[in-house]
Amino acid sequence: MITKKTAGVSTLAQEFNLLVDEPLKKYTSFNIGGPADLLALPKDKLELKNLLKKALDLNIPVTLFGGGTNILITDKGVRGLVIITKCLKSKIQILESGLHGKTIYVQAGDRLSRVYQFAIAHSLSGIEFAAGIPGTVGGAIMMNAGTKSRDISDIIKSIDVLNRLTLETETIEKRDLDFSYRRINVSGIILAAKFSLVKANQEKIKKTFEQNLNQKNASQPVSFASAGCFFKNPIQGKSAGELIEKAGLKGMRINDAMVSQKHANFIVNTNHASCEDILLLKQHIEKTVFEKFQIKLQTEVRIEGE
Numbered sequence: 001m002i003t004k005k006t007a008g009v010s011t012l013a014q015e016f017n018l019l020v021d022e023p024l025k026k027y028t029s030f031n032i033g034g035p036a037d038l039l040a041l042p043k044d045k046l047e048l049k050n051l052l053k054k055a056l057d058l059n060i061p062v063t064l065f066g067g068g069t070n071i072l073i074t075d076k077g078v079r080g081l082v083i084i085t086k087c088l089k090s091k092i093q094i095l096e097s098g099l100h101g102k103t104i105y106v107q108a109g110d111r112l113s114r115v116y117q118f119a120i121a122h123s124l125s126g127i128e129f130a131a132g133i134p135g136t137v138g139g140a141i142m143m144n145a146g147t148k149s150r151d152i153s154d155i156i157k158s159i160d161v162l163n164r165l166t167l168e169t170e171t172i173e174k175r176d177l178d179f180s181y182r183r184i185n186v187s188g189i190i191l192a193a194k195f196s197l198v199k200a201n202q203e204k205i206k207k208t209f210e211q212n213l214n215q216k217n218a219s220q221p222v223s224f225a226s227a228g229c230f231f232k233n234p235i236q237g238k239s240a241g242e243l244i245e246k247a248g249l250k251g252m253r254i255n256d257a258m259v260s261q262k263h264a265n266f267i268v269n270t271n272h273a274s275c276e277d278i279l280l281l282k283q284h285i286e287k288t289v290f291e292k293f294q295i296k297l298q299t300e301v302r303i304e305g306e
């Protein structure tokens with residue numbers, strides 16, 4: 001297949017020894033999606049910058065993933081270069097220690113689960129809400145991941161962002177960030193973040209964490225392939241899950257794509273669902289919910305590819 005690709009793609013592949021026509025399904029929690037023309041998993045900032053510079057020079061489009069837990073890839077896959085940031089990680093550092101809390105510094109590729117395990121081990125509270133949320137720190141910040149009680153924005157102090165064009169790194173303080181429900185106003189690549197956590201009793205932190213985790217496992221279909229909640233909750237009124245359930249769609253299937261029986265806002269891949277199956281089910285849900293409640297559901301999952 002590489003023979004059909006542009007000279008630029010072949011040059012980049014050879015120069016950086018990249019994966020070619022790599023199936024993306026194995027990099028996503030949905031386990032769905034066609035190939036990336038090129039795939040890179042840079043291990044540090046320098047490698048990432050060099051890749052971006054060359055891709056810019058060769059005019060090759062770049063798509064970014066973290067843990068791939070909030071992404072649906074089309075069946076044809078993604079053209080150009082896919083960069084997965086999950087290898088951009090190092091030891092979590094404690095930067096400042098105050099009377100009441102600590103600031104920790106975490107790389108974007110670190111898993112969120114590593115951060116809350118670190119917090120528990122150091123008797124630091126603030127991130128218990130994230131129990132069971134998969135994916136990386138970068139993805140969590142980009143999605144302003146959270147639950148009913150808190151979002152990741154509640155603990156952010158600042159983030160380090162790589163500008164995709166100038167390739168300069170900038171530290172952006174929280175006051176200059178504009179977070180809202182499952183979004184943030186950042187266009188660059190998140191490299192790292194500082195989180196403010198407060199000192200607390202370790203047993204109490206553990207207990208809250210475990211309660212949150214148990215509640216998540218009891219209410220969400222965590223053993224199925226999915227990308228988490230598929231739709232955003234409307235600003236007012238019933239949640240997306242309640243609307244879908246009340247529209248009688250729990251268990252509705254299109255081939256191997258199914259509305260979860262456990263939580264109606266999860267579309268799950270029960271075996272070999274294609275992206276097309278998921279998108280057809282998505283359309284059916286949107287249409288049915290609109291006809292019943294005159295509410296337009298907005299997609300939370302990011303759809304990538306051609």
Ligand SMILES: Cc1cc2nc3c(=O)[nH]c(=O)nc-3n(C[C@H](O)[C@H](O)[C@H](O)COP(=O)(O)OP(=O)(O)OC[C@H]3O[C@@H](n4cnc5c(N)ncnc54)[C@H](O)[C@@H]3O)c2cc1C
Pocket residue numbers: 029063064065066067068069070071085108132133134135136137138139140141142143144145146147188189190191220221222226227228229302
């Ligand atoms: C079983 C399950 C349960 C879930 N529960 C929750 C929940 O309770 N709450 C919740 O909010 N979410 C939940 N999710 C969704 C998902 O886990 C979160 O949105 C997560 O934070 C995404 O992180 P990620 O690294 O996987 O991001 P990805 O899916 O890889 O990417 C998401 C977006 O972020 C961008 N991105 C990724 N890394 C970077 C970076 N370094 N710099 C700039 N942009 C970047 C990508 O381009 C993409 O647009 C759940 C998902 C699953 C599968």
